[in-house]
Amino acid sequence: MRFFTADGTRVPSPEETAAAECQRAEAERQRAEAERQRAEAERQRNELLLAKLRELGVDPDEVP
Numbered sequence: 001m002r003f004f005t006a007d008g009t010r011v012p013s014p015e016e017t018a019a020a021e022c023q024r025a026e027a028e029r030q031r032a033e034a035e036r037q038r039a040e041a042e043r044q045r046n047e048l049l050l051a052k053l054r055e056l057g058v059d060p061d062e063v064p
Contacts, residue, residue, distance in 0.1 A: 003011040012020070053060045 002013075005011060050060050053063075
């Protein structure tokens with residue numbers, strides 16, 4: 001049995017609603033993981049750049 005609103009829009013079943021919520025949660029988890037990986041890559045790049053500056057005799061804390 002399917003339910004529809006007064007304007008003819010189909011109302012999702014509880015199972016469909018739950019499945020959609022699971023998909024949304026998984027997409028958010030993937031987005032958060034991608035952001036975490038991006039931030040980690042940026043942190044590593046910054047560490048490499050700081051090490052290179054020190055190798056060149058430049059104190060990164062003293063650069064204006």
